[in-house]
Amino acid sequence: MxxxxxxxxxxxxxxxxxxxxxxxxxxxxxxxxxxxxxxxxxxxxxxxxxxxxxxxxxxxxxxxxxxxxxNKDRIGDTLATFLRDNFLIPKVVARRMKRVDVAGAMGRFMSEPTGLNSRLREGVARLVANMLESLDQERLGGMVKQAVGQRLRDLDVAPLLGQALTAAIADGRHVPLIDGIVRWAAKTLEANEQLIRDMVHERAGSIMRWTGLDEKLANAIIDGLLKMLDQMAADPEHPLRMKAEEGLETLARDLQADAEMQARVARIKAEILDNPAMARWIEGLWEQARRGLLRLARNPDEAMAGRFGDFWKQVGHSLLTEPRLRMTINRFARRAAVGATASYGDGIVRLVSDTVRGWxxxxxxxxxxxxxxxxxxxxxxxxxxxxxxxxxxxxxxxxxx
Structure with missing residues (x-):
């Protein structure tokens, strides 16, 4: 021209x-x-x-x-002011965001695995895979191990255990545990009958050994214990079972309220976390998670064809068909955009102005x-x-x- x-x-x-x-x-x-x-x-x-x-x-x-x-500096300032006064006002952003269906867009993206969504998914997957491979795995693994270990150290385990035990007792979920302990005790007793006989024989006097009373005493002890365990297994109202339940209830209360018990649990937790085997286990968890992420990122189509893909599509379908869920997500997106405008609007304006000034x-x-x-x-x-x-x-x- x-x-x-x-x-x-x-x-x-x-x-x-x-x-x-x-x-x-x-x-x-x-x-x-x-x-x-x-x-x-x-x-x-x-x-x-x-x-x-x-x-x-x-x-x-x-x-x-x-x-x-x-006048380039003045042009930059004027452009930044125009941008701020016409686009980066929370009220304007809120009005514009009311017409934006963020949840619907997310739902369509998640429920349609073909076409543009597939290409976008592959691009994101490649980006994630490249990021994971480019990171210093030894250093990152150490950071993850340290972060997980610190979170576990900061966690007050005793009250959580007490609450879980209280809930289990209230729902009767502790009964299989007591049954299992009774069965384990019976099997252990049967497997160690000879040990009990030897202990009674060693502690019996010479007269009892000469008369054979030590053997009868050992048999009586073993039979009595086995009979007691059989009765405990058959009778849910057995006194010893009731004592065991009382002990569990007391333990649940102490875990939640007794400072000494909580300190004891904290010491046990610290000893477990200080064990090198625990550190290797945490590190193994991170490495396993990293390999899983890499496998997912390198082959997103295979991942999307499995249970993860079904879950992903189900979430997308829910976003498209659940009005309350869509309203909640859209409201959140609108508030996030308005909040970002209020917090970073002046920074964006300064960025425009400073960029033009720098040209x-x-x-x-x-x-x-x-x-x-x-x-x-x-x-x-x-x-x-x-x-x-x-x-x-x-x-x-x-x-x-």
Whole structure:
């Protein structure tokens, strides 16, 4: 367009020269000369005006030229103010966000695994895989192990155990535990009958051993214990079972209220966490999780075809079909956007202003000229044509008068 506008100016100059030399042959050449002369004036005036926006015409330091380079800082401040006053006001953002269905977009993305969503998913998966592979695994594993260990150390385990035990007793979930202990005790007793017989034999006197009473005593002890365990297994109201339940209830209360018991549990927890085997277990958990993430990231289609994919699609379907859930998520998104605007709006404005201030004059001139330069060259073309028409009109009035 710059070539076209400049070419028209050159054509008008040539036309003016020809018409001026032939004006004496016919009055019509006067009109041609007037058109070309005024067109040159209009074209030159608009060329000067357009050029003065971006640079000094012909390199001459004429006042009030190179307007944009001289005022780039003020332009940046004005642009930032315009952005803040018209876009980064919480009230404006809230009004715009009311028309944005964030939950619906999320639901469609999650429930449609093909097309653009698939390409986007693959791109995100590659990004996640590259990030995981680029991280220092030894250092990151140490950080994860330290963070998990610190969270476990800060966790007050005793009250949680007490609450869990209380809930289990209230629901009767402790009964299988007592049954299991009784069965384990019976099996242990049967497996160690000879040990009991040897202990009774060693502690019995010579007279009991000579008469064989030690064997009878051992058998009586074993039979009595087995009978007691059988009775405990068969009778839920057995006194010893009731004692065991009372002991569990007492333990649950102590875990929640007794400082000494809580300190004892804390010491046991600290000893477990200080064990090197525990540290290796935590580190193994992180490594297993990392390998799982890498496997998922490298093959997202396979992952999306499994249970994770079914879960992902189900969540997307819920977002599309549950009005209350959509309303909640959209409300959250709107509040988050408004909060971000209120918190970071001034920072965004300063970023725009500082960025424009940081540009050199050549950069901002080039960017603005590339953005609006075509329309500005049309101004030159129009100025040439309008100037020519004005010149013909003035010449016609002069001839007629």
């Amino acid at each position: 710059r070539v076209v506008a400049t070419g028209m100016l050159v054509v008008m100059a040539i036309t003016y020269a020809i018409a001026r030399s032939l004006q004496h042959l016919h009055p019509a050449w006067g009109f041609v000369r007037a058109f070309a002369e005024a067109a040159m004036v209009g074209g030159l005036a608009d060329w000067f005006a357009v050029t003065a926006l971006f640079r000094h015409p012909l390199g001459l330091p004429i006042p009030h030229t190179a307007i944009i380079p001289r 050199d004059a050549h950069t901002i001139t080039g960017r603005l000229e590339n953005a609006v330069g075509r329309d500005l060259q049309y101004i030159r073309v129009n100025g040439t044509l309008v100037g020519g028409l004005v010149g013909v009109t003035i010449h016609a009035i002069d001839v007629l008068l």
